[in-house]
Amino acid sequence: MTLQNLLDRFDLLMDTPESVPKLRQFILQVAIQGHLSERNPNDTPAEVLLEQIQHEKQQLYDAGEIRKPKTVADVDESDKAFAVPRFWTWTRLNKIALGLRYGYTASAKEKEEGVRFLRITDIQDNSVEWTEVPSCDIGDDEIEKYRIREGDLLVARTGGTIGKTFLMPKVPVEAVCASYLIRIRPSPQVSSSFVKRYLESPLYWRQLSEASSGTGQPNVNSTALRELAVPLPPLEEQQRIVEAVGQLMDECDALEEQQEREHALQVQAGTAATEALQSADDAETLRPAWERVRGHFDTVTATPEGVDALRQTILQLAVQGRLTERDPDDTPADVLLEEIQQEKQRLYDAGEIRKPGNYSQPDADERLLELPSSWQWTRIGSICLESLYGPRYNKEEYVEEGTPTIRTTDMTERGEINLQDPPRIDVEEEELAKHRVLEGDLLVTRSGSIGTMAVFRHDYEAIPSAYLIRFRFPSQVIPEFVRAYLNSTYGQDLLGLSENSTAQPNVNGTSIKEMQFPLPSVEEQQRIVDTIDHLLSFCDDLEDLLSETGEHGEQLLEAALTDVSVDQQNGAPTGVTA
Structure with missing residues (x-):
């Protein structure tokens, strides 16, 4: 397979979000190996170019325009990651740069005039909005040392963008860079754009990783950058490589946009189908909504977002009573409520619980939906x-x-x-008796990963941590049903945790106990929980299948990238021209 054939058929391999980024990395790797460009015997060989650069640096040093060039070792055979084409040579980054310098250390000043102080955070999407860049106080004798100009490369040496590089376009103002950036100034006899592509390649990242000394974080400092092994082509070929890579990256942009459009359409189609199912008010509208989901099930579950929407739909329909049948032999919810109040009074009289609070029944305008006739609206505090x-x-x-x-x-x-x-805590028996969790207790997180919930179904001794609220229910309430309701759209809205919620999250014991709650019979609660478990297990299987499909797609992509053929005579992939 040729590279052009791969690009032409790449839509067949775009099963995962990582497919286009992997293709970009592949393009950069074959580019710096010389597989995207032709050799030209009229080009100035890289060895001659290096001699010219060293002569240029010596002249600039003699004139006092640059610091004394640092000495770095030549690239030995063990540092050469691959054989370079004719007219190329291996060298160190330091040997093709006029200098590397850490940025200026100062405090940013939010004022409109003065020398601009470019920070890592001012570089967004490979561009700088200079009107937003602060200034700094810097002496006239320091400005020239730290000045940034067109063609400079800035490398982040800390933070979330560590190791990433920005190629300075034309600088419209007088500016210096901040100390968390390292400025690389390539020789004018080297293409800054080619060096930028090298600093994006897998070879660059691999060398930084190998220099990390086991920390797992790329080791980005001036010494590590100076010693990077660089495959250097003639200047003319550098320019051909930059042009070829630019064209291929444009194709990657188009592929990525296509992938994003298709993904958005899949999510939109799946969401529309599940939303129609959730909003169905009665059996007459529920039936066609379900048929729509069933008829487009592959589309509905084609993305992780679609599977998540299906999970939410299952929860919402379940707590509406639409996934279970009524049984006339079940204890009606109003009788259940009386039994719960009697149980609470008995436990209070026995000194086993604190005095129960009084909770009003939800008014008609508070009720979130029309319940089945055997159900009852109540509040969580009441049950x-x-x-x-x-x-x-x-x-x-x-x-x-x-x-x-x-x-x-x-x-x-x-x-x-x-x-x-x-x-673990060495806790006194009296305190353990007060705080221990019992089987069936519902635990709700009130801080941090707010709203996370679980039901304790074990027989060992344990207590909840400080950021958890423990809720205990009588035998007439299935705690997994309460959790399902709290995780449904209705519960998430009341807790202020839904995506569309405008209120601040309100997760505390008092607010949760005041929440309105749809109570079915205990028998139907169990049927609902069993149905939810079965259907959510099915959703888990769908998600696993998506993950396996993604892994298979990545394997196909890796195989396709490995299979791309190159013309060994001049290193250019068949069908690709510079």
């Missing part, structure tokens, strides 16, 4: 025995052996608890 915040402990109170504390990180997406090396 909850008690709520309790997890205790807070000082650092010195934690021990190696003791009662484990449950954290948000111990909660799974499916609402289960799986302890992961939890902190």
Whole structure:
């Protein structure tokens, strides 16, 4: 397969978000290996170019225009990642640059006049909005040292963009760069655009990674940059490479836009179908909405967003009572409520719980939907025995052996608890009796990963951490059903956690107990929970299938990239011209 054939057929390999970025990296790698450009015997060989650059640097040093050039070792055979084409040579970045310098250390000043102080955060999407760049105080004798100009390359040496490079276009103002940037000034006899492409290539990132000394973070400092091994072509060929890469990156842009459009259409189609299902008010509108989802099921579940929307639809329909049948032998919800109030009073009289609060029934205008006739609107406080915040402990109170504390990180997406090396407390029996979690307790996170919930279904001793709220329910309430409601669109809206919510998240014991709640019989609660578990397991399988398909797509892409053929005579892929 030729590179051009790969590009022509690339739509068949665009199954994952990483496909186009991988193609970009492949293009950069073959470019710096000389596979995208032709050799021209009239070009000035790179060895001669290096001699000219060294002569130029010596002249500039003698004239006092640059600092004394740093000495770096020649590239030995072990540093040569591949054999370079004829007229090329291996060299170090330091040998093709007039100098590398850390940026200026100063405080940014928000004023309209003065020398501009370019920071990492001022570089967005490979461009600079100079009217937004602050200024700094810098002496006249320092400006020339730190000045940035067209053709300079700025490398971030810290932060989230560490190692990334920005090629300075024309600089319309007097400016210096901040100290978290390293300025590379290539010789005029080298194409800054070619060096920029090299500094985006897999070879560059691999060398930075190898210099990281096991830290996992690229090692970006002036020494590491100076010693980078660079495959250097003649200047004329550098320009041909830059042009060829630019054309191929334009094609990548088009492929990426196509991928984004197709993904957006898939998400839009899937969301429209599930939203129609969620908004169906009665059986007459529910039936065609379901037929629409069933008829376009592949589209609905073609993306992770589509599977998430299906999960939310399942929860919403479940708490509406639309996924289960009524059973006349079930205990009606109003009778259930009376039993719960009697149970709460009995436990209070026995001194086992605090005095129950009084919660009014939701008014008609508070009711979020029309419930089945055997259900009842109530409030979570009316069906909850008690709520309790997890205790807070000082650092010195934690021990190696003791009662484990449950954290948000111990909660799974499916609402289960799986302890992961939890902190432990040596807690007195009286305090343990007060705070311990019992089987069936619902734990809700009130800070950090706010709104994360799980039901405790274990027989070991444990207590909730300080950022959790423990809710305990009587036997007439299935806590997994409460969790399903709180995770549904209705519950998320009331908690202020939905994407469309305009209110601040309101996750605390008082506000949750005031929330209106649709109560079915305990038997139907169990049927709903069982149905949800079954359908969400199916969604998990769909998500796994998407992941496997993505991995398979990546394998196909890797195989296709490996299979791209090159003409060994001049290094140019068949069908690709510079």
